[in-house]
Amino acid sequence: MAAVSLSVSTVKPLGDRVFVKVSAAEEKTAGGILLPDNAKEKPQVGEVVAVGPGKRDDKGARVEMEVNVGDKVLYSKYAGTDIKLGTDEYVLLSEKDILAVVN
Structure with missing residues (x-):
């Protein structure tokens, strides 16, 4: 079996999938208490780095994606599926799992 080398530029999502770079987890609480690694919550905010062409409707036409590359989203x-490339963490998810675009 041949080894596959993945990088952000080689990942192209299919259908209505979105490839998101996960934002860093909070290091401390609002009160200033430092959190150990096992107490940190999984971040739910990230930046879109790639989008698929969109899903097809009942007539076979493509439905345009609502998010674009560079958007910061809450999911x-x-x-999704967690993917680690080098030291960066990504998540590959369906557009329906995106809750909001964050400014």
């Missing part, structure tokens, strides 16, 4: 907590 469901347990959505």
Whole structure:
């Protein structure tokens, strides 16, 4: 079996999938208490780095994606597939799992 080398530029999502770079987890609480690694919550905010062409409707026409590359998004907590490329963490998820675009 041949080894596959993945990088952000080689990943192209299919259908209505979105490839998101996960933002860093909070290091301390609002009160200033430092959090150990096992107490940190999984971040739910990230930046879109690649989008698919969009899903097809009942007539076979493509439905345009609502998010674009560069958008900062809030997504469901347990959505998608976690992917680690180098030291960066990404999540590949369906557009329906995106809850909001954050400014």
